[in-house]
Amino acid sequence: MDTALIKAVVFDCDGVMFDTARANRIFYNDVLVGFNKPPLDDEQFINVHMMTVKAAVEYLFPEMDDHRPVYEMIKRIGYESVVPFMLMEPGLIELLDAIKQAGMVRGVATNRTNTMENVLIEHKLKTAFDIVVTASDVAHPKPFPDQLEKIMGAYALLPRQIVFIGDSIYDKKAAESAGTWFIAFKHPGLQAHAHAVSMDEVGELLKLNKYNS
Structure with a gap:
């Protein structure tokens, strides 16, 4: 170099x-709980840690054709809640x-x-x-x-x-x-x-x- x-x-x-490991894990786990899904496993965490929110949502909710409910949940939770972490x-x-x-x-x-x-x-x-x-x-x-x-x-x-x-x-x-x-x-x-x-x-x-x- x-x-x-x-x-x-x-x-x-x-x-x-x-x-941001703790903050991101808390945030996405809160989203998953809202849809009765288990918390992130280690592989999921590694992937969503690199992804955009859009890519992470598509990755975590592949069974959903319409992700609007997930984005509504994300908006309600608000990432600002975990920024201090x-x-x-x-x-x-x-x-x-x-x-x-x-x-x-x-x-x-x-x-x-x-x-x-x-x-x-x-x-x-x-x-x-x-x-x-x-x-x-x-x-x-x-x-x-x-x-x-x-x-x-x-x-x-x-x-x-x-x-x-x-x-x-x-x-x-x-x-x-x-x-x-x-x-x-x-x-x-x-x-x-x-x-x-x-x-x-x-x-x-x-x-x-x-x-x-």
């Missing part, structure tokens, strides 16, 4: 910026500050949709990013490259001027298709240009002054 080329650092949300990754704020000091663009590419703004507001990150691209902002969510390509277009960047930090095969495939650098976060088995298990390690990989002084 040639850090001298990088002009934008883009983060996935779930599993990178935040440990999301745990911000230690060192994220400091890393974002260092990225800003280095003059790089700070971005988010997430398969979340209308919940992302609430997450940023709740955790006081609303002004911490220069661009946030959700699944609602593109024709195709991850694993397609649309979100990363939208960020490239917004700042007239080449693929190798972006590094994407993700934790899933969806993230890896999106970066691969877009041609960007990819750092796998807390996922040693995921093929990537580099691996990190903390925000400090990401800072070191990016050769930011704060982490390499």
Whole structure:
């Protein structure tokens, strides 16, 4: 990974910026209970953790031709009820500050949709990013490259001027298709240009002054 080329650092949300395992499990289990379904098993959880809400609903309720009742249940429950259960990754704020000091663009590419703004507001990150691209902002969510390509277009960047930090095969495939650098976060088995298990390690990989002084 040639850090001298990088002009934008883009983060996935779930599993990178935040440990959202507990929050997402509580949320989807509440939805399933409303339809007398058992709670998520481990395989289901791994899958819905990467998916958009639409894809997760279709995956969890394949027997339903009309998913409107599920979306009504989701609206009644409201994801904001579990946002406080999301745990911000230690060192994220400091890393974002260092990225800003280095003059790089700070971005988010997430398969979340209308919940992302609430997450940023709740955790006081609303002004911490220069661009946030959700699944609602593109024709195709991850694993397609649309979100990363939208960020490239917004700042007239080449693929190798972006590094994407993700934790899933969806993230890896999106970066691969877009041609960007990819750092796998807390996922040693995921093929990537580099691996990190903390925000400090990401800072070191990016050769930011704060982490390499």
